[in-house]
Amino acid sequence: MIRVVQKFGGTSVADIDRIRAVAERIKKEVDHGNEVAVVVSAMSGTTNQLVDWTVKAAPLHDAREYDTVVAAGEQITAGLLALSLQNIGVDARSWLGWQLPVKTDDSHGKARIKAIEISEIESRLSAGQVAVIAGFQGVGSTNRITTLGRGGSDTSAVALSAALKADRCDIFTDVDGIYTSDPRVVSKAKKLDRITYEEMLEMASLGAKVLQTRSVELAMNHNVRVQVRSSFCEGDGTLVVNEDEIVEQEVVSGIAYSKDEAKITLVGVADKPGVAASIFGPLSEASVNVDMIVQNVSEDGKATDLTFTVDKQDVERTCSILDSNKGLLGYLRLIADPNVSKISVVGVGMRSHAGVAQRMFKALAEKGINIQVISTSEIKVSILVSEEYTELAVRALHTAYGLDTEKK
Amino acid sequence: MIRVVQKFGGTSVADIDRIRAVAERIKKEVDHGNEVAVVVSAMSGTTNQLVDWTVKAAPLHDAREYDTVVAAGEQITAGLLALSLQNIGVDARSWLGWQLPVKTDDSHGKARIKAIEISEIESRLSAGQVAVIAGFQGVGSTNRITTLGRGGSDTSAVALSAALKADRCDIFTDVDGIYTSDPRVVSKAKKLDRITYEEMLEMASLGAKVLQTRSVELAMNHNVRVQVRSSFCEGDGTLVVNEDEIVEQEVVSGIAYSKDEAKITLVGVADKPGVAASIFGPLSEASVNVDMIVQNVSEDGKATDLTFTVDKQDVERTCSILDSNKGLLGYLRLIADPNVSKISVVGVGMRSHAGVAQRMFKALAEKGINIQVISTSEIKVSILVSEEYTELAVRALHTAYGLDTEKK
Numbered sequence: 136m137i138r139v140v141q142k143f144g145g146t147s148v149a150d151i152d153r154i155r156a157v158a159e160r161i162k163k164e165v166d167h168g169n170e171v172a173v174v175v176s177a178m179s180g181t182t183n184q185l186v187d188w189t190v191k192a193a194p195l196h197d198a199r200e201y202d203t204v205v206a207a208g209e210q211i212t213a214g215l216l217a218l219s220l221q222n223i224g225v226d227a228r229s230w231l232g233w234q235l236p237v238k239t240d241d242s243h244g245k246a247r248i249k250a251i252e253i254s255e256i257e258s259r260l261s262a263g264q265v266a267v268i269a270g271f272q273g274v275g276s277t278n279r280i281t282t283l284g285r286g287g288s289d290t291s292a293v294a295l296s297a298a299l300k301a302d303r304c305d306i307f308t309d310v311d312g313i314y315t316s317d318p319r320v321v322s323k324a325k326k327l328d329r330i331t332y333e334e335m336l337e338m339a340s341l342g343a344k345v346l347q348t349r350s351v352e353l354a355m356n357h358n359v360r361v362q363v364r365s366s367f368c369e370g371d372g373t374l375v376v377n378e379d380e381i382v383e384q385e386v387v388s389g390i391a392y393s394k395d396e397a398k399i400t401l402v403g404v405a406d407k408p409g410v411a412a413s414i415f416g417p418l419s420e421a422s423v424n425v426d427m428i429v430q431n432v433s434e435d436g437k438a439t440d441l442t443f444t445v446d447k448q449d450v451e452r453t454c455s456i457l458d459s460n461k462g463l464l465g466y467l468r469l470i471a472d473p474n475v476s477k478i479s480v481v482g483v484g485m486r487s488h489a490g491v492a493q494r495m496f497k498a499l500a501e502k503g504i505n506i507q508v509i510s511t512s513e514i515k516v517s518i519l520v521s522e523e524y525t526e527l528a529v530r531a532l533h534t535a536y537g538l539d540t541e542k543k
Numbered sequence: 544m545i546r547v548v549q550k551f552g553g554t555s556v557a558d559i560d561r562i563r564a565v566a567e568r569i570k571k572e573v574d575h576g577n578e579v580a581v582v583v584s585a586m587s588g589t590t591n592q593l594v595d596w597t598v599k600a601a602p603l604h605d606a607r608e609y610d611t612v613v614a615a616g617e618q619i620t621a622g623l624l625a626l627s628l629q630n631i632g633v634d635a636r637s638w639l640g641w642q643l644p645v646k647t648d649d650s651h652g653k654a655r656i657k658a659i660e661i662s663e664i665e666s667r668l669s670a671g672q673v674a675v676i677a678g679f680q681g682v683g684s685t686n687r688i689t690t691l692g693r694g695g696s697d698t699s700a701v702a703l704s705a706a707l708k709a710d711r712c713d714i715f716t717d718v719d720g721i722y723t724s725d726p727r728v729v730s731k732a733k734k735l736d737r738i739t740y741e742e743m744l745e746m747a748s749l750g751a752k753v754l755q756t757r758s759v760e761l762a763m764n765h766n767v768r769v770q771v772r773s774s775f776c777e778g779d780g781t782l783v784v785n786e787d788e789i790v791e792q793e794v795v796s797g798i799a800y801s802k803d804e805a806k807i808t809l810v811g812v813a814d815k816p817g818v819a820a821s822i823f824g825p826l827s828e829a830s831v832n833v834d835m836i837v838q839n840v841s842e843d844g845k846a847t848d849l850t851f852t853v854d855k856q857d858v859e860r861t862c863s864i865l866d867s868n869k870g871l872l873g874y875l876r877l878i879a880d881p882n883v884s885k886i887s888v889v890g891v892g893m894r895s896h897a898g899v900a901q902r903m904f905k906a907l908a909e910k911g912i913n914i915q916v917i918s919t920s921e922i923k924v925s926i927l928v929s930e931e932y933t934e935l936a937v938r939a940l941h942t943a944y945g946l947d948t949e950k951k
Binding site for chain 2: 151154155185188189191192193194195196197199200201203204206207208210211213214215216217218219221222228229231233234278279280
């Protein structure tokens with residue numbers, strides 16, 4: 136007997152028929168003699184409808200009331216799934232965030248879980264009852280409903296797995312696992328049996344949005360074995376685990392890309408201490424998320440160029456903040472280019488292998504693709520290219536690192 | 544400064560535009576310097592959708608999970624109304640059943656309120672904050688959501704008014720008050736400025752379904768001044784109060800009717816002690832609600848006929864229960880007639896006036912309408928007539944008791 140946490144996202148519980156199919160799936164796990172706790176999202180479409188209403192009710196809404204409205208979505212699914220389980224003879228009970236409780240801080244709309252009280256459901260799990268938990272929600276210090284932010288149900292599931300010391304945390308989604316690259320772009324992309332937390336973090340934050348980044352961090356910190364699986368077909372999916380559980384580690388595990396960023400270049404920035412801080416300080420205060428930052432050594436020791444990337448949706452705000460501080464920053468010219476794409480080669484194996492970046496540059500050069508910006512970390516190499524080359528570059532790199540599936 | 548509880552039903556909060564209109568209406572009350580607590584129902588249609596899902600998920604559903612799903616409707620409205628109030632500059636906060644809490648017994652789906660904790664909202668009302676309370680819901684002894692049954696938001700509002708010692712409880716609905724009869728049937732029906740709790744109880748239980756019967760009982764027991772008003776137009780509506788607040792009491796306040804009952808006649812029932820108990824005992828156990836019961840003195844002292852009414856939807860069940868006990872009950876024949884209508888003349892004034900029933904019989908005789916069954920209480924006279932005569936009878940009685948509005 137093992138203890139399993141299973142999380143079903145919005146498309147997996149889109150309507151009553153799918154909720155009933157999910158119940159059948161859970162029953163199989165129960166029939167194996169396992170203890171099962173389930174975390175559910177809102178039925179797909181519901182959250183958007185609720186968010187839309189809050190925006191119409193009050194464009195500048197109070198996050199406490201927003202949370203009260205939006206959390207109703209997961210509440211509905213939890214009750215309906217408990218009913219569907221009972222209907223096929225599986226003992227089940229729903230639990231809302233305030234009922235367990237899932238205690239969070241008071242940052243409404245983006246709350247962080249502080250503790251999950253599990254004593255009650257633990258005794259029920261032992262007695263064979265399935266616990267169906269509304270994901271995405273908790274309760275703050277003043278007894279008000281909080282929500283964890285978009286995709287928060289993944290975080291709920293991982294946090295619950297950690298609290299329950301679950302043997303496995305299944306994340307059911309509309310893909311059947313993590314691939315070496317986006318299968319819509321790379322037809323030869325193959326499903327990975329295993330991937331490390333670190334790689335998953337890089338893949339997730341780089342646009343392969345299967346798991347919420349926060350949930351992967353949490354899984355890594357608490358050593359939760361996360362299995363990404365499809366709710367629409369059978370199969371083991373991809374297991375996200377510690378590096379030491381992967382025996383033969385490939386040098387590169389995958390090629391990720393993102394078209395969500397824009398490139399900002401400040402030409403003729405004074406080359407003196409404190410300049411970077413005075414540029415990025417105001418952006419940080421305005422909650423503009425800055426990703427890649429590249430600054431070259433200046434030729435004359437007086438002025439240099441500084442390039443960085445921000446979310447495309449933040450470009451206008453970024454430019455107006457920099458513009459209003461132009462006197463202070465003393466740059467000559469600001470160039471914003473939204474037509475870029477970030478492509479990353481990810482793999483924990485590259486820590487012990489030389490020549491990984493070189494192979495990347497060579498492969499892109501052979502296709503005549505110009506690299507605009509390079510940035511590296513321990514387990515990834517990221518570059519910016521002109522957006523139109525995205526698919527060509529991703530496919531070239533997928534082949535260059537030997538990731539293509541063999542034709543059968 | 545007075546303290547007001549205002550309740551808005553499903554059609555009053557059907558969409559965001561109406562919720563915003565409700566917010567404006569509440570603002571007026573706040574601008575008068577009054578303390579305002581608001582009780583809301585689910586947006587019209589929402590409850591039906593949620594109920595429909597629970598039925599599809601599990602035809603024989605667990606009432607605890609049903610309550611969890613259905614209570615989400617009022618939760619959504621409460622949050623959206625709080626947001627709409629904030630948006631026009633009115634300080635407001637939403638409260639769910641478990642947050643106040645509204646403590647109920649554990650009869651899920653038809654729970655009864657045991658106590659409402661008001662200390663927190665009372666201090667906020669004093670500070671000028673509007674409390675927006677999700678109606679229809681509470682929390683049971685094991686921390687699970689309970690609901691009060693259909694129309695339960697009226698009961699929530701009256702119970703809250705009693706707990707808060709509110710000066711007035713406004714029930715906003717889609718009619719502008721209580722009428723002397725159904726205006727769709729009697730064009731000369733007029734709006735009553737005041738009506739007593741007792742009369743309202745008879746009117747409500749007789750099919751004039753503006754207020755849930757339970758809420759009227761509760762208002763009567765706690766002396767809550769209930770004002771029935773329209774959410775779509777201005778005006779004071781009808782005040783439901785104690786008899787002593789009505790100076791000039793009419794003999795008859797209104798003519799109610801109901802087409803929801805069927806007549807059951809048992810011919811040749813033995814005229815001996817315990818027969819009635821053995822007939823109605825099994826029906827009561829099966830939760831069949833019996834209304835009018837008429838038994839005549841038997842001519843020969845051996846057998847008599849017994850007539851009573853049940854809800855039309857219970858006719859089949861009633862007949863099969865009686866049929867299966869026929870040996871024991873020893874009646875000759877069972878006649879079920881669904882084509883009847885119950886018409887009632889209601890008025891607390893009839894306690895001190897003779898001839899009320901006589902005027903009824905005379906008016907119906909003049910129109911050639913046959914009276915099948917007669918039943919009287921202290922403040923009403925009810926009769927059964929053939930269903931086709933319903934409208935004719937109601938109009939004749941409305942005129943006979945001098946209730947018609949004068950033509951202007």
